[in-house]
Amino acid sequence: MKIALIGYGRMGKEIERIAQDRGHSIVSIVDENNLAEFDSPAFKSADVAIEFTTPASAMNNYRKCFAAGVPVVAGTTGWLEHLPEVKEACEKNSQTFFYASNYSLGVNIFFAVNKYLAKIMNQFPDYTVRMEETHHIHKLDAPSGTAITLAEGIIENVDRKSDWHLEAEMKPSDVAIHCIREGEVPGIHEVFYESEADVISIKHDSKNRKSLALGAVLAAEFTNGKKGFLGMQDMLNF
Numbered sequence: 001m002k003i004a005l006i007g008y009g010r011m012g013k014e015i016e017r018i019a020q021d022r023g024h025s026i027v028s029i030v031d032e033n034n035l036a037e038f039d040s041p042a043f044k045s046a047d048v049a050i051e052f053t054t055p056a057s058a059m060n061n062y063r064k065c066f067a068a069g070v071p072v073v074a075g076t077t078g079w080l081e082h083l084p085e086v087k088e089a090c091e092k093n094s095q096t097f098f099y100a101s102n103y104s105l106g107v108n109i110f111f112a113v114n115k116y117l118a119k120i121m122n123q124f125p126d127y128t129v130r131m132e133e134t135h136h137i138h139k140l141d142a143p144s145g146t147a148i149t150l151a152e153g154i155i156e157n158v159d160r161k162s163d164w165h166l167e168a169e170m171k172p173s174d175v176a177i178h179c180i181r182e183g184e185v186p187g188i189h190e191v192f193y194e195s196e197a198d199v200i201s202i203k204h205d206s207k208n209r210k211s212l213a214l215g216a217v218l219a220a221e222f223t224n225g226k227k228g229f230l231g232m233q234d235m236l237n238f
């Protein structure tokens, strides 16, 4: 496939390596310093654009892709207030948009385990539930997109929880999320259920960004010939 990269930071560079290993060509790279690239014939010729930039710039980048008719695989987190606009572009203008808060296979298995555990814990109100996420110091958004997806999986299944909040702001009906920023940590997520008797916890710890980047390239391959709003549940068979 002909791939355009939007964002050439930690993820953009890892994706470039994996895409080339899988036989794809990187035909265009858009970064903060060369936004004119969006108007280039090379960008417009791409089969798909893979976007990992910043929460503040993501939506404008998606608008540029829609204008050029280039399908998008979106990895940036922290922009979800614009989701209705993206979904409308898919429904009304037949755009193609794939989003995952986390492209790693391991985390998507963890999402399924989280929902399964939440279904069980719904029967046991003596347990409180809280979450912790740790990332590198460069991360701009908090909580992480992955933590939000985990919280949504809990809220869907645990009747006594109706929303999530950062720890300092929480009500009893909220899932509390504690965010830690330290060093170069690629990403750790942990969910805790605690009663007077014990603590049950599940944890995912990313060793590096390879699985995240591979997932994004697999998603780009998956979008080929498809229209609409897509996600990991469409690509994975569980």
Ligand SMILES: NC(=O)C1=CN([C@@H]2O[C@H](COP(=O)(O)OP(=O)(O)OC[C@H]3O[C@@H](n4cnc5c(N)ncnc54)[C@H](OP(=O)(O)O)[C@@H]3O)[C@@H](O)[C@H]2O)C=CC1
Pocket: 006, 007, 008, 009, 010, 011, 012, 030, 031, 032, 033, 035, 052, 053, 054, 055, 057, 061, 074, 075, 076, 077, 078, 100, 101, 102, 103, 104, 138, 141, 145, 212
């Ligand atoms: N969904 C998932 O699986 C994952 C999501 N992420 C998310 O992806 C995003 C990027 O992460 P990461 O690669 O680590 O971040 P980096 O900071 O390493 O890279 C971001 C890149 O985007 C560039 N950029 C900034 N503004 C623009 C713009 N307006 N247009 C084009 N490019 C721009 C930056 O350029 P410059 O350096 O010049 O400012 C930089 O090269 C984050 O939101 C992160 O949370 C990360 C990992 C996995």
Ligand SMILES: O=C(O)C1=N[C@H](C(=O)O)C[C@H](O)C1
Pocket: 077, 101, 102, 135, 139, 143, 144, 145, 146, 147, 186, 187, 188
């Ligand atoms: O910023 C990161 O690095 C990551 N961001 C994603 C998120 O916000 O969940 C995915 C992963 O945890 C790495």
